[in-house]
Ligand code: DUC
């Protein structure tokens with residue numbers, strides 16, 4: 128058999144297996160997996176290394192304006208390069224509709240921005256304006272193009288679409304096989320807390336943590352699940368930050384609800400004490416939902432281990448520690464005006480490997496599931512996330528024994544800080560390829576700008592009976608077809 132590239136001598140890791148073997152690649156695809164493969168125009172020695180499906184970053188904000196018009200620091204070039212150095216071979220950032228915009232225009236804008244990517248990409252649409260034209264004309268066009276997921280907000284005045292808007296979106300998603308991602312926080316609880324804190328003059332960054340109560344997340348997760356069940360639509364809860372929220376997700380998954388969820392390294396690595404760093408340093412740790420406490424970290428790790436979470440995503444939201452980012456509204460500002468988000472696209476997988484696999488919390492197979500395979504299956508990247516013949520040759524080769532201390536100098540994003548500064552890591556990605564082409568290799572960027580391609584994604588295949596609310600069941604609702 129002819130191969131463009133053979134990766135030989137490594138330990139292959141998938142979501143189910145760990146075994147020694149070689150991988151043969153031709154025309155961007157894996158065409159052979161065997162104990163020994165000879166030949167290959169190029170041969171990559173993976174002796175002593177782990178060969179895994181490349182990471183799929185399913186939650187990142189790249190070249191995206193916030194609702195108040197603040198552009199994140201990373202474009203599709205810097206964002207994709209940083210992602211690749213962090214072990215990712217593809218990603219799914221957001222394409223954000225702001226009110227009044229058409230989805231077609233939004234997609235055209237992001238197509239132009241994403242043309243710089245060095246790794247394959249798709250987008251989750253953010254919908255903030257579910258008008259009739261959006262629901263019945265523009266979204267179906269987006270699905271037809273293979274954009275089969277979107278995010279809606281239950282918080283932020285400029286973003287949240289109300290329960291009725293969510294029902295509309297969920298039911299259109301259900302009809303087209305799309306999955307709806309939810310930022311679940313109760314908007315009024317947050318606003319009420321903000322008002323109390325402001326009246327008491329408590330506006331330092333650390334008060335961000337208590338302004339967004341755990342109850343606000345738990346209530347919103349419960350409500351989102353009820354809304355999704357009413358229309359039997361699959362739901363993905365993003366950035367779960369609370370033990371209570373994770374417990375609700377676990378209970379509903381066990382009950383058969385079509386539910387998926389993620390948490391993020393920042394909720395495992397940091398606590399609200401980081402928001403209380405000297406001066407305004409706490410601004411670096413302002414993200415929503417906010418950082419919690421040590422007991423929450425332990426509970427979230429337990430849910431990572433036991434399978435509650437589909438994936439661990441970065442929620443990379445890069446606002447620099449300067450007047451272009453965190454302090455766009457001024458240096459000495461109350462916490463609600465600090466730009467909301469933390470960078471971490473390159474830290475996600477080294478963090479999860481080092482703290483998860485090396486420290487014995489999760490297996491290698493779980494690492495692959497949480498970093499790649501589950502995202503591929505949930506979001507319809509049918510050719511990615513595995514090492515089977517026929518799949519895209521999206522591969523990451525890791526040195527499980529390499530060590531490094533995280534530092535800003537080693538980052539490839541456009542940020543001026545990393546919250547993970549000083550973290551001791553064991554296990555690092557050494558090589559990343561997308562469709563058989565090297566992106567990074569031994570610390571060098573090999574890929575050319577624009578090497579990444581848009582990936583049309585498949586609709587979700589819904590398994591099982593789903594949920595039929597009595598009131599929507601013609602046998603129990605006087606025959607109403609609603
Ligand atoms: N939600 C996100 O998913 N990312 C950044 C900020 C936010 O509110």
Ligand code: ZN
Pocket residue numbers: 310365366415416
């Ligand atoms: Zn969010």
Ligand code: ZN
Pocket residue numbers: 186187188442443444
């Ligand atoms: Zn996000």
